[in-house]
Amino acid sequence: MNIEVQNILDFIAVAGVISFAISGALTAMDRKFDIFGVFIIAFATSVGGGTFRDIMIPHRDVFWLVDPIYAYVIMAGTVLTLIFRKRLCHLKKTLSLFDTIGLALYTIIGVQIGMQYDLPSVSIIAIGTITGSFGGVVRDILVNEVPLIFKKEIYATISIFGGSIYYGLIIFGFQGAWTELVSIAIIIILRLVVVKYELSFPNIYPEH
Amino acid sequence: MNIEVQNILDFIAVAGVISFAISGALTAMDRKFDIFGVFIIAFATSVGGGTFRDIMIPHRDVFWLVDPIYAYVIMAGTVLTLIFRKRLCHLKKTLSLFDTIGLALYTIIGVQIGMQYDLPSVSIIAIGTITGSFGGVVRDILVNEVPLIFKKEIYATISIFGGSIYYGLIIFGFQGAWTELVSIAIIIILRLVVVKYELSFPNIYPEH
């Protein structure tokens, strides 16, 4: 891997951590958690997906345990969210935006890490989706709600779709930072379109 | 281990995955989740117990990450459940039956895997019970309910009992496919009897 791509991946990982930290902090503030509860939810949302990915792969270090930068970035993201809370809080759209950015960034990182381990294709895509969406599931379980992922915004489906496109690009020999950036953009745009036009899968349940 | 037993174990593992996938899909359909939500719940229910078992044992691969057959079987099970949904959905009994079959199959697989790792007896039985019942716990947490395991149908107790019988048979030198099949049958029959006659542990809470 050349240096440019590694730099892009490092940047993506840190940007994903911040996005999910903000998304977690906003959720906790919406529930009126105290300052510390806000930080814990931000932390769990932020590292949840990557932690689950890392403990499923034998011999792999949990990313935030061996590199303290992530903990500091999450602290900074939480403090920023608290400072700007009057402008951000209760804004469901802001939460959804940061959640979407985190989903896109983490999906690509997850696929990228999955590819290093000689796994079947379906497992590589699954690792991308778990990395991208599990943090949000943890957040929703911790505040005792049915996870957002199961509501009708086709959340994880977009992660699977975007992860597959990225994996396909790599398999077909494309390389360079733009493969990551294009895949991330596809996930973000798709999700924004789905949310804006309230698209959902066809209802499979007959009316009564 | 002779070839016959290994074949039986492989068959049991795949049958357990299908049973839990159907049980998860039925639960999600009962909550009116969209198609993709149904698949995710089916997947989590199906691999939950075995994934937890595999990440607790150092150096052990997570079974569905290294062998893509499981993901395909779960997809097939979900599609079948969706196709036959008009005949199956809302049928609490059907859910309970597949949940029971999955519990029995996964308990035996769990004990069998636990025995490969030179662990204390109590841990081998615990791994069987976790493998058998954790998928259902994950399913219930994801749809935000108190896990079925804690309701009065003596769910995990039967897993512990059946796992202990299987472990005992092996310890006392029995072998061959029938040891697995008898233990599985005992778990399924016991649970069906408990559900049919609504047996429960004696109430330990005095009336007020």
Place this chain on the structure above:
Amino acid sequence: MNIEVQNILDFIAVAGVISFAISGALTAMDRKFDIFGVFIIAFATSVGGGTFRDIMIPHRDVFWLVDPIYAYVIMAGTVLTLIFRKRLCHLKKTLSLFDTIGLALYTIIGVQIGMQYDLPSVSIIAIGTITGSFGGVVRDILVNEVPLIFKKEIYATISIFGGSIYYGLIIFGFQGAWTELVSIAIIIILRLVVVKYELSFPNIYPEH
């Protein structure tokens, strides 16, 4: 490490297991779970934090899987709680006390284990906090409540504070059993004071 300190650490680990087992059993009894449900919740509360710690550290055995003493201690703690249930049940104070003792003991054990792995300081404190507080989070998720940790009793904050003091003492060269005992006492006293005087973080949400 000298023998005296190892003995103290073994004693702390077992005492922590009993405390969390009682705390889990009391919670389950408050929800009228049957005898077996009480044992499962006691078990999950008791081993939850340490299990999560052990699966996050590559190559590390899960403590209760390789040493059966913990399972037996949890069974004993559950039976004792059931026997004395008329004196203990519904007593929120008793639950809170055992939860506090478990938090203190497990935080110190967690920091102590984290230090064996050449991790950044922030990760060592995080492992202490996860070991101390995750069992209670598991307990609350299993009974389908917003985890106690997020309510206003500054729970995890005290774990972070106490863990940092213990880590600081070790870093500055202090040793001997009293470093553990003083740190544990600080956590317990701080939490009792917080609960008694109903201290909380300042409210960050403006009134409407």
